[in-house]
Amino acid sequence: MATSNDIKNGTVLRIDGQLWTILEFQHVKPGKGGAFVRTKMKNVLSGKVVDKTFNAGVKVETANVDRRDYQYLYMDGADYVFMDNDTYDQITIPAEVVGDAANYLLEGQNVMVASNDGTPLYIELPASVVLEITYTEPGLQGDRSTGGTKPATLETGAEIQVPLFLEQGTKVKVDTRTGDYLGRVND
Numbered sequence: 001m002a003t004s005n006d007i008k009n010g011t012v013l014r015i016d017g018q019l020w021t022i023l024e025f026q027h028v029k030p031g032k033g034g035a036f037v038r039t040k041m042k043n044v045l046s047g048k049v050v051d052k053t054f055n056a057g058v059k060v061e062t063a064n065v066d067r068r069d070y071q072y073l074y075m076d077g078a079d080y081v082f083m084d085n086d087t088y089d090q091i092t093i094p095a096e097v098v099g100d101a102a103n104y105l106l107e108g109q110n111v112m113v114a115s116n117d118g119t120p121l122y123i124e125l126p127a128s129v130v131l132e133i134t135y136t137e138p139g140l141q142g143d144r145s146t147g148g149t150k151p152a153t154l155e156t157g158a159e160i161q162v163p164l165f166l167e168q169g170t171k172v173k174v175d176t177r178t179g180d181y182l183g184r185v186n187d
Helices: 095-104
Strands: 012-015 018-028 036-043 049-055 066-076 079-084 090-094 110-116 119-124 128-136 149-154 159-163 171-175 181-185
Touching: 066 090, 079 095, 090 095, 090 119, 095 119, 149 171, 159 171, 159 181
Parallel strands: none
Antiparallel strands: 012 018, 018 036, 036 049, 066 079, 066 110, 079 090, 110 119, 128 149, 128 171, 149 159, 171 181
């Protein structure tokens, strides 16, 4: 058990049986009245963000979240199979936990898996990944990088917007947090 004075960014708290990670915190000592801690918290499972205020010195329950490197191996039905890079143990993670990260997940890719008491909570991808365009409409003469965009399907099945001059088979860098095109990659 910790107190509200121990709250820092990245701390994971267990409140009403749910896990919340601290995004921002501020210790406030007003001139009148008692001190308190103002926080912005994100629900680890649902992603919901809320503001919560704790009085100074109040007991809070912290949760231990284990973050380890895993390698994505393959899909098994609707589940994803990962291998621990240190122990070579394999774990199966349901599609609901993987979520939108599946749009940028390639076999053999390294990811960070966060778990609590052996239960996977979420996976964290690198900030950007390199993927190949498997389908896009052909570009027209005169299309330039300063022009508009068109939809392109990536090798993972995800669809993003790319500049008009890009063609099928081109490798592109994609931001895994927003799904934005970051640039063309030359081999």
